[in-house]
Amino acid sequence: MEKVTLKDIQNAREVIKDIILETDILENVRLSEKTGARIFYKCENLQRTGSFKVRGACNKIASLTEEEKSHGVIASSAGNHAQGVALGAKQAGIKATICMPANAPLSKVAATKSYGANVVLNGNVYDDALAKAKEIQAETGATFLDPFNDKYVIAGQGTIGLEIFEQRSGEVDTVIVPIGGGGIIAGIATALKGLNPDIKIIGVQTANIPSMKVSFEAGKVTSAFNDITIADGIAVKTPGDLTFDIISKNVDQVITVTEEEIAEAILFMMENQKLVSEGAGAVSTAALLSGKYVPNKGENVVCVVSGGNIDINTLYRIMSVALKKQGRRISFIAEIPDVPGSLSKLVSIIANNGANILNISQEKLAEGKFVKKQIVEATIETIDFDQINRIKSDFIENGIKVEFI
Incomplete structure (x- = not known):
């Protein structure tokens, strides 16, 4: 080795x-x-x-023989090696084809194309892109540039x-x-x-x-x-x-x-x-x-x-x-009585506790167990979990059934 x-x-x-x-x-x-x-x-x-990734890609491209360069290069990448190879190939004046997972971030795909490389999307992870790159390499004779398992990289x-x-x-x-x-x-x-x-x-x-x-x-x-x-x-x-x-x-x-x-x-x-x-x-x-x-x-x-x-x-x-993990944003579903002022009371509890409503929706259901009830869904900005717990306690004290999600 x-x-x-x-x-x-x-x-x-x-x-x-x-x-x-x-x-x-x-x-x-x-x-x-x-x-x-x-x-x-x-x-x-x-x-x-x-x-x-540009470090290893450019060092590898510099090591290629003129014969290897003449066939162009191909690489598989989740996105960053792609851009490094594309830039290195552009500076060396050689053709580059990059295989990337189909779910690669659009910004990485666009950036790779901007350096002049041809991009082929395949699969969900790097290994799927690698398989496609090997397939294309066998067809074209392009020089494969491994993203990690290579001495020069x-x-x-x-x-x-x-x-x-x-x-x-x-x-x-x-x-x-x-x-x-x-x-x-x-x-x-x-x-x-x-x-x-x-x-x-x-x-x-x-x-x-x-x-x-x-x-x-x-x-x-x-x-x-x-x-x-x-x-x-x-x-x-x-x-x-x-x-x-x-x-x-x-x-x-x-x-x-x-x-x-x-x-x-x-x-x-x-x-x-x-x-x-x-x-x-x-x-x-x-x-x-x-x-x-x-x-x-x-x-x-x-x-x-x-x-x-x-x-x-x-x-x-x-x-x-x-x-959400830090207790700084939370969503909930609340069940409130279908009477005037119910939604206002819910909103007041949130405001009185110093939280901020990002979005809220109200649905009136007129059949089954929800007769005379309304469902409210909301996402709010909070400071921490202590504040969330205070809001939850105030909901319960005011007869508002709530599920935080």
């Missing part, structure tokens, strides 16, 4: 230095205060194409590790990294362990697709899929054998976070750091907010924000989930 070394990563930095940005490291003061550690963000969401992603070490002047104790197929964490772990073997590397996956965690625990590459995820950038059912080999040697721990925890992390980052992150980029924050990883006091922790390419419609839905 091919090996990736610190030297490979240092060479990759020279190859791609004129293409990629050295992204900022920013301290998240709120998380630092909450944990007692010092928490920093490595902001690859501010990278060209909005994701770290891993080395390109590893340049993030070099930047983290240098930007923090070596003051790094732990780095928390998203895992899908494993390319970014394999590269970062190789770089940082090569510079200081004592640095801890923590990987984070979504619990819906915990393929690397399952593989890590089983000691061999193992597929895993429980459900779809808002973290589409790490929706990989089967990790790579090369990435697994590196991770099994250089990564200290792999943990998982839930979809709700990811949604909360996205909201937290927007409110407290003014950063827009996609689901995959927020899992490192989710690991800290959820307590799945608890740093020591004074520990220097860097969370890699791998990308910011999130569809605005998806972001709206995620915000609704996160606000």
Whole structure:
């Protein structure tokens, strides 16, 4: 099996230095205060194409022979590798075809097309797109660019590790990294362990697709899929054998976070750091907010924000989930008497408790057990669960039957 070394990563930095940005490291003061550690963000969401993937893609394209380039390139991607390959191919003057899941965010599909790539949609997860890419490759002879299980790709992603070490002047104790197929964490772990073997590397996956965690625990590459995820950038059912080999040697721990925890992390980052992150980029924050990883006091922790390419419609839905989980938005169905003033009383209870109505609808039912009754459905903005409980108690005291949903 091919090996990736610190030297490979240092060479990759020279190859791609004129293409990629050295992204900022920013301290998240709120998380630092909450944990007692010092928490920093490595902001690859501010990278060209909005994701770290451009690093590995451009390093790989630079390694191709003229013969390989002449056939064009093809790649499979949930969206971010797609944009990296499309940009790299455009700069190299070669044709690119990208296969993406049919449910890939529209923003990622549009961005990939904007770089001049041909986009083919297939299936629901990365693995489905991969199968389609292999099919097209066999027909066209195009050069396949793997998004993670490739020496040059891993080395390109590893340049993030070099930047983290240098930007923090070596003051790094732990780095928390998203895992899908494993390319970014394999590269970062190789770089940082090569510079200081004592640095801890923590990987984070979504619990819906915990393929690397399952593989890590089983000691061999193992597929895993429980459900779809808002973290589409790490929706990989089967990790790579090369990435697994590196991770099994250089990564200290792999943990998982839930979809709700990811949604909360996205909201937290927007409110407290003014950063827009996609689901995959927020899992490192989710690991800290959820307590799945608890740093020591004074520990220097860097969370890699791998990308910011999130569809605005998806972001709206995620915000609704996160606000509900925090007790800041709630919906309910209430049964009130069909008499004048009933709806006014319900609205007054909400207003007197300082909550705000976002939407409300009233339905009068004139048959069965609902004779002389009305059904009201509403969504309200609240401060916390204590406020919700006060509203619920006031409803009950006033004879209003209510179900919070």
